[in-house]
Amino acid sequence: MARQVTSTTLAQAVADHLRMRIHRGDVSPGERLPAERDLAEQLGVARISLREAIRQLREDGYVEVRRGSTGGTYVTELRRPAEAWRSRMREQVGEMDDILDFRIALETETATLAARRHTEAGLVPIREAIAALSGVIGRTAFRQADSRFHVALARAAGNERLEEAVEAARGELFSPRDLLPFREPVEETLRDHQAIYEAVAAGHEGEAAEAMRAHLERARRQLRFIVFGAADDAEWPTD
Structure with missing residues (x-):
């Protein structure tokens, strides 16, 4: 029943x-x-x-x-829920990687479809999100600009279900960057977003997908850094 x-x-x-x-x-x-x-x-x-x-x-x-x-x-x-999220990620081995694998599957296809289907009007909010990221002051602004980029790219792909799935998957990864004493990875993220945008705008589907994959693999390393610990004054891991 x-x-x-x-x-x-x-x-x-x-x-x-x-x-x-x-x-x-x-x-x-x-x-x-x-x-x-x-x-x-x-x-x-x-x-x-x-x-x-x-x-x-x-x-x-x-x-x-x-x-x-x-x-x-x-x-x-958000200190209490952020710590609860970190504890859950530590205890449920593999869950964070499962979510990242799912995001990579979703967002590489999103980038592919955006490269194939985008309109000039659809590229505007992606450029605006990149511009917002380049001028961020503070960690909350960084997180919001990053989210704007991924949502705008999903819309450019022209599939509402895919857009909803991308937003849901992002919501599962509670990245409390604004609560922790780490430097925001603004330069790396800006570089990644620009590379994804350029491939999408040029209609290069394979390059767009690979640029997105590289971006999310970097996010995986950064999230593991947050969840599994480092010294308070540590820098973000880079390539």
Whole structure:
């Protein structure tokens, strides 16, 4: 018998959705979520389900509710959920690599399709994401610019399901770069994004896929550096 959909399962789905948005950097530490009524309307759910989802996120340390004139629901500094994520990645051997393998499969095909199907209009947001990355100040801005690039590339590929899968996979890799004492890999990421863009814009499918693969393999090394530890003043691993 199929499992019935209840308000509890819906609330969990809402909590998971908001958690993934935070993981991807769509909503950053210190940022206020939309008002309850507005957020419930955006998500297409009843306010009671949203309240339960917010309660779950509060218990997990993702958000806090503030009172007063500047009250509302705010994303925390994420230290507790970031450490919980790192602990899970350490305990569940191979999970992080499984996610990265999945991302490589998705995003190399995304780059291939973007090289084949892109329009001139579709290239504009990719260039804008690269420009945003070149001028970032701070780790939160870095994460947001990086996310913009990958989403824009997925849209240029012209497949909505692929775009949704890319966003979901990115949400599973909670990379708490803005919480840890590491230098942002801006130069390496900018170089990678530019190489991917140039191959896509030129319509070189194989080169676009290989540039994306190299980029995500570098991300794998950086994430392993975050998860499995290094000295607090260590630099990002480079080629």
